[in-house]
Amino acid sequence: MNDGTRLLKLQETDLELQRLRLELSKLPELVQLARLRKRLSLAREEMLKVKGERKDVETDLEDLAEEEAYYRKQVDGVQAKAARLTDYRDVQDLEIELSNLAKALDKVAFDQRDRNEKLERVLAREQQGIAAIERLEGSVKSCAVRAREVATDIQERIAEAEQARTKLYGELNEDLAHAYEEAARAFNGLGVEALRDDVPTLCRTKLMESSLNEVTRGDAITTCPYCHRILVVHEEDDAS
Numbered sequence: 707m708n709d710g711t712r713l714l715k716l717q718e719t720d721l722e723l724q725r726l727r728l729e730l731s732k733l734p735e736l737v738q739l740a741r742l743r744k745r746l747s748l749a750r751e752e753m754l755k756v757k758g759e760r761k762d763v764e765t766d767l768e769d770l771a772e773e774e775a776y777y778r779k780q781v782d783g784v785q786a787k788a789a790r791l792t793d794y795r796d797v798q799d800l801e802i803e804l805s806n807l808a809k810a811l812d813k814v815a816f817d818q819r820d821r822n823e824k825l826e827r828v829l830a831r832e833q834q835g836i837a838a839i840e841r842l843e844g845s846v847k848s849c850a851v852r853a854r855e856v857a858t859d860i861q862e863r864i865a866e867a868e869q870a871r872t873k874l875y876g877e878l879n880e881d882l883a884h885a886y887e888e889a890a891r892a893f894n895g896l897g898v899e900a901l902r903d904d905v906p907t908l909c910r911t912k913l914m915e916s917s918l919n920e921v922t923r924g925d926a927i928t929t930c931p932y933c934h935r936i937l938v939v940h941e942e943d944d945a946s
Contacts, residue, residue: 709878710900710926710938713886716874717898723867724895730860735853742849746842753835760828766821774814781807882927889936898936909933 707715730736781804788800875883889897899908904918911932926940 708926708940708942709882711941712874712877713882713898713927713936714900714938714941716871716878716886717890717896719867719871719874720890721895723864723871726860726864726867730857730864733853733856733860735849735856739846739849739853742842742846746839746846749835749839749842753832753839756828756832756835760825760832763821763825763828767818767825770814770818770821774811774818777807777811777814781811885936893933893935896935898938899930899933900938900941906930906933906935906937908935 784800784804784807788797788804878886886897891897896908899906901907901913904913905911906913909930909932911930913931917931926938928937928939929935930937
């Protein structure tokens with residue numbers, strides 16, 4: 707096999723790899739697996755938010771409990787002080803103070819009811835989220851098993867093609883390998899063509915007699931004068 711044939715086979719192998727990888731990426735089982743993993747990721751993100759909300763509510767309740775304990779201690783102190791007083795005006799002042807403390811306690815109680823109701827809602831969401839994550843994790847596992855079973859054949863063919871590509875590419879000299887990579891990039895993977903009689907196989911522009919004589923008398927690998935792809939003038943079969 708000469709370098710021209712090697713280049714054509716390398717291009718054929720790269721195109722086959724591209725086709726196989728595309729086929730693999732579009733397998734329904736893999737598409738479904740990607741969707742399930744995305745949903746699982748979103749569910750876990752939402753769970754973090756819910757847990758953060760629960761922590762905030764629990765912190766609020768702890769603060770309210772401390773606030774309630776403080777006001778009740780104040781009430782006890784005022785009531786004890788009132789029991790020792792005899793002057794009506796002093797007692798009246800303490801009654802006003804007790805009334806203000808009672809209002810503060812009512813507000814604390816109102817806030818506690820609000821936070822407790824919110825905590826119940828958050829806990830319910832948390833439990834629902836846990837159940838949803840468990841279901842999604844189970845679906846991801848079972849879908850992953852199915853995807854592996856379906857994808858095995860394609861993955862094996864990809865591995866074989868990659869091995870063949872490595873061998874072909876490794877047999878090219880550095881300059882030719884670089885030229886192949888440049889042409890592949892420039893022409894979307896179709897950077898090498900062969901000369902069939904007087905027509906290149908990709909650009910399909912018939913060579914004039916002068917151009918044909920020039921390329922056929924020259925190297926086995928040249929550049930197409932029309933499309934500027936790598937042009938393989940002389941090929942050899944595998945046995946050559």
